[in-house]
Amino acid sequence: MFALYKKELQSYFLSPAAYVVLAFFTLTFSLTMIMGISGASANLYEFSFSSIFYSNLFYLIFTLPLLTMRSFSEERKNGTEVMLLSSPVSVTKIVLAKFLATSTIFLIMMLVVMFHPIVTAINGKIILSRLICTFIGFYLCGLVYIALGILISSFTESILLSIVLSEALILLLILVDNLSNFSLFSSAPILSDLFDWLSNQKKFYTFSRGLFRVSDLIGYITEIFVFVIWTIISVEKRRWSRR
Amino acid sequence: MVEIKNLTKYYGHKAAVKNISFTIEDNEILGFLGPNGAGKSTTLNIISGVIPSTSGTVVINGFDIAQDPIKAKRCIGFLPEIPPVYPDMKVKEYLNFAAGLKGVPSVKRKVQVQRAMERLRITDVSNRLIRNLSKGYRQRVGFAQALINDPPILILDEPTVGLDPTQLIEVRNLILDLKRDHSIILSSHILSEISAVCDRVVVINKGEVQAIDTINNLEESSQANIVLKLKIQGNSRDVTKTASQVEGVIRVSNVTFIKTGIYTYNVEIASKDVRNSLLSALLMKKLEVLEITEEKKSLEQVFVNLINNSGNKKSSLEKLLEEMNSEDSTENNSEKNTNSDSKPDDKNKADKEEEQ
Numbered sequence: 001m002f003a004l005y006k007k008e009l010q011s012y013f014l015s016p017a018a019y020v021v022l023a024f025f026t027l028t029f030s031l032t033m034i035m036g037i038s039g040a041s042a043n044l045y046e047f048s049f050s051s052i053f054y055s056n057l058f059y060l061i062f063t064l065p066l067l068t069m070r071s072f073s074e075e076r077k078n079g080t081e082v083m084l085l086s087s088p089v090s091v092t093k094i095v096l097a098k099f100l101a102t103s104t105i106f107l108i109m110m111l112v113v114m115f116h117p118i119v120t121a122i123n124g125k126i127i128l129s130r131l132i133c134t135f136i137g138f139y140l141c142g143l144v145y146i147a148l149g150i151l152i153s154s155f156t157e158s159i160l161l162s163i164v165l166s167e168a169l170i171l172l173l174i175l176v177d178n179l180s181n182f183s184l185f186s187s188a189p190i191l192s193d194l195f196d197w198l199s200n201q202k203k204f205y206t207f208s209r210g211l212f213r214v215s216d217l218i219g220y221i222t223e224i225f226v227f228v229i230w231t232i233i234s235v236e237k238r239r240w241s242r243r
Numbered sequence: 244m245v246e247i248k249n250l251t252k253y254y255g256h257k258a259a260v261k262n263i264s265f266t267i268e269d270n271e272i273l274g275f276l277g278p279n280g281a282g283k284s285t286t287l288n289i290i291s292g293v294i295p296s297t298s299g300t301v302v303i304n305g306f307d308i309a310q311d312p313i314k315a316k317r318c319i320g321f322l323p324e325i326p327p328v329y330p331d332m333k334v335k336e337y338l339n340f341a342a343g344l345k346g347v348p349s350v351k352r353k354v355q356v357q358r359a360m361e362r363l364r365i366t367d368v369s370n371r372l373i374r375n376l377s378k379g380y381r382q383r384v385g386f387a388q389a390l391i392n393d394p395p396i397l398i399l400d401e402p403t404v405g406l407d408p409t410q411l412i413e414v415r416n417l418i419l420d421l422k423r424d425h426s427i428i429l430s431s432h433i434l435s436e437i438s439a440v441c442d443r444v445v446v447i448n449k450g451e452v453q454a455i456d457t458i459n460n461l462e463e464s465s466q467a468n469i470v471l472k473l474k475i476q477g478n479s480r481d482v483t484k485t486a487s488q489v490e491g492v493i494r495v496s497n498v499t500f501i502k503t504g505i506y507t508y509n510v511e512i513a514s515k516d517v518r519n520s521l522l523s524a525l526l527m528k529k530l531e532v533l534e535i536t537e538e539k540k541s542l543e544q545v546f547v548n549l550i551n552n553s554g555n556k557k558s559s560l561e562k563l564l565e566e567m568n569s570e571d572s573t574e575n576n577s578e579k580n581t582n583s584d585s586k587p588d589d590k591n592k593a594d595k596e597e598e599q
Contacts, residue, residue, distance in 0.1 A: 003343025007329075014331040083327035083388065086291040087344045088316040239294055241254075 001093040004084070008071075008101030017070070021063045022109055028059045029113040049117055049126075050134045050208035057204060058174070060142055065166035067105055068149025071098045072235070073162045085239065095150070095232045102146045110139060130210035137207025140220040141200050145170050147227030154234045177201040244269055244426065245290065245396055250299035252285055259285045261450045262299070267396070267426050272418065274441030274458075275430035276546065282450040283430040284324055287400050290428070291321040303396060317346065320394040322402055326385025330374035334365060334384055337373060338391060345392040359387040362417060378405035386414070390421070397427045403436055415440055434546060446549050453549045461549075471510045471518065474534035475525065479506045482530055486510055489524045491517030505533065 012018035032052045075081040084094050114135075120126055149166040156162050177199040196202060200223075203216040245267040252260040260282040267273045277283050288294045290301050292308045292315060301308040306315035329337055338356045347355050360366045363383040368376060373384060382405050389397060402418070403411050418427060418440050431437050437444060438458050446453040446461075454461060475482050479498055486495045486508070497509040512518060525532055 003340055006343070007332075007340045010336070011329065011331060078327070078329060079323060079325035080327040080329060082288070082293050082321070082323040082325075083341070084344070085293045086316060086319070086321040086323075087341075088313045088346055089344060090313065 001089060001097050004089065004094060004097040005101050008098055009104060011070075012067070012101070012105050015070075017066055018105055021066050021105075022112065025056075025059070025063050025109045026112055029056055029116070032056060033116050049120075049131055053134050053138045054204070054208060057138065057141060057201070060145055061167055061170045061174070064106070064142060064145045065149050065152075065163045065170070067102050068146055068153055068166060069159050069162045070153070071102065071150050072154040072231075073157055073159045076157045077159075091235050091239075092232050095154075095228060095235060099147060099150055099228055099231075102150065103143055106142050106146060107139070110135065110142075127210065130208070133210045133212055134208045136212070137204045137216075140207075140217070140224075141204050144173075144200060144220060144223045144227070147224045147231070148173070151227045151231045151234065154231050154238070173200060244304060245428070246300075246302040247286075247290065248300050248302075250286065250289060250301065251297050252282075252289060252294070253297045259450055260289070260296075263447070263450075263452055264299075265445050265452065265455050267428050269395075269426050270422060270424070271443065272422055272427045272429060272441045274437035274444040275428055275447065276432070276434070276437050276444055277430075277447040278432060281447050283432075283447060284400055285450075286447070287321075287398050287428070287430055288323075291319055291398050292316050293321070293323075317392075318394055319396045319398055320389035320392065321398045322385050322389040322400060324400045324404075326381045327388065328373045328381055328384055331372070333370055333372055334360070334376075335369040337384065338387055341388040342391045345394075347392050355391055355393070359391050362390070363387045364413065379407060379410050382406060383410070383414070386417075390425075395425060397421065397425050399427065399429045401431055402429065403431070403433070446546065448549070469512050469515060469518075470538040471512060471521075472534075472536045472538055473508045473510055473525075473532060474501065474505065475508065475530050475532050476505050477528075477530035478504075481528060482506070482508060482525065485524055485528050485530070486521060489517065489521045492521060507534075509538070 029052065032055045036052055072081070075084065085091075117126060117131055145166075148169055149162075152166045152169065153162045156165070176195055179195045197219060200220075203219055206213050206216050247266065248264050250260055250263040251258065263282075263286060265273075275283055275287070285294070289296045290303075290308070292301075292312050295309060301315075303315040304318045306318065308315045329340075332340070335356065338359060339352060342352045342355055343349075357366075360369055363386055365380060365383050365387060368380055373381060376384065382402070386399075386402060389399070399418075403414055406414060415436075418429065421427060429437070429441060441458065443455065443457050444461060445455050479500075483495050483498065486492055491513045493511040493513060495508055495510050497507075499507045501507060510521065512521065522532060522535070
């Protein structure tokens with residue numbers, strides 16, 4: 001499993017994908033940061049990294065599918081899936097190795113943009129607890145999108161379709177957040193609660209206020225688990241129907 | 244040792260493989276022969292655990308591939324039809340990854356990779372991107388991947404596709420060399436390939452086993468009458484008459500003109516003993532026998548017979564003939580290439596002349 005993880009990590013840097021994503025993420029983060037600072041005209045100005053992370057949550061829609069697009073689609077296209085399936089590694093481990101490798105890339109992305117808070121901390125004051133919680137919330141939310149992207153990539157052989165579908169579904173996942181506010185659903189408290197619980201933004205919101213709620217953590221982890229297990233099932237299912 | 248029992252695979256309602264059973268003994272090369280779409284690749288994919296079977300069992304060195312997949316897969320090296328290579332990786336990186344994936348301990352990894360590269364003669368491309376390699380090299384990199392962890396059983400799905408004649412001989416020798424400590428199952432639709440290396444042959448058509456035997460037995464069993472090809476100087480009518488009178492000669496056919504007074508004949512005889520009496524009869528008539536060859540039934544004919552006998556319609560035979568033609572054409576490829584190279588030049592020249 002470690003060999004596959006290492007290879008996945010390596011393959012991100014063999015193609016321009018990882019560099020492009022890394023650069024794009026750094027760019028959007030820096031731009032939102034600059035825009036945030038430029039608004040600081042009055043003496044009383046509240047500036048928080050949480051809001052920057054929050055706006056970047058939407059940019060993840062475009063960046064993370066670029067990381068996950070190849071994970072299974074390309075294996076299938078190159079015929080290398082056969083090699084993985086005929087080697088003494090279980091499907092669970094194959095899926096986990098891919099998920100962990102992509103998570104590592106995402107972690108690297110986040111560590112790079114940590115440059116801004118560090119510089120801010122040197123020159124000013126920062127609320128550490130809030131920053132750490134935002135960081136964790138943002139990372140977990142990204143992992144949900146990664147798990148979803150890998151699942152989509154296991155459905156299709158076409159890389160383009162994989163990107164488009166993942167982006168659409170992540171967008172849909174974000175739109176679910178607003179559903180709970182609809183008057184139609186808010187009249188039925190159970191549905192409203194359900195959508196509330198599914199809402200990734202709301203979970204992130206609690207994290208971004210510096211609150212670490214176990215229920216939110218479990219919520220994120222459950223979503224990740226569902227997508228990862230679904231991916232394992234999808235790959236296994238393809239084994240049964242492949243020619 | 245690999246034991247395959249009653250293997251069946253359905254894709255929807257269509258059976259790709261029906262009730263196949265055979266075993267691969269230790270240190271044996273088993274040929275797996277059949278026309279395109281016969282179920283060769285499906286069977287090999289099932290044996291190597293890539294796809295599960297609908298029913299039936301595959302037991303590899305005592306481990307069932309469905310019950311104990313990890314242990315069973317440790318015993319096999321699989322080279323699929325399309326070499327499973329990552330175009331973005333360098334050969335050495337790729338083989339290192341393959342070794343890691345197959346659980347070769349990191350201490351041994353370097354040695355194993357080196358050995359596999361030497362065996363397949365790809366050491367000189369070890370630092371090149373697989374993307375830039377030719378088909379033959381990719382095929383060999385894929386082969387190296389299959390034997391990187393030195394598995395006791397090798398499953399090779401058409402290993403010689405895309406190789407040039409010298410590489411073909413090298414790979415053939417490698418397979419014979421590997422036989423000493425491996426059991427090998429080798430699929431191909433190229434019959435000369437099978438007859439060159441295999442001890443036993445499994446002939447499969449439309450998902451069913453048609454025959455399992457050694458090549459010699461297969462050839463002998465289907466050889467009813469011996470056909471002699473004679474080249475004789477003399478009157479063709481005399482020859483036909485004389486030959487037909489000899490006891491044991493069944494038929495004289497296919498009289499072809501070579502040049503004045505010289506013809507070739509196909510003489511079908513009942514047994515080998517007839518040959519001498521036939522020759523003496525001809526010589527008595529002062530007919531000069533210039534050449535005599537025995538038309539041996541090749542594996543190709545055996546193959547065609549087996550597939551025809553199983554009551555298949557014309558279509559499969561036609562397919563088979565097409566395949567044979569395509570084999571011929573691959574052999575003639577080098578000639579064709581030179582031709583096709585020269586043709587456009589001629590056209591260009593003609594065009595230019597017209598312009599002038």
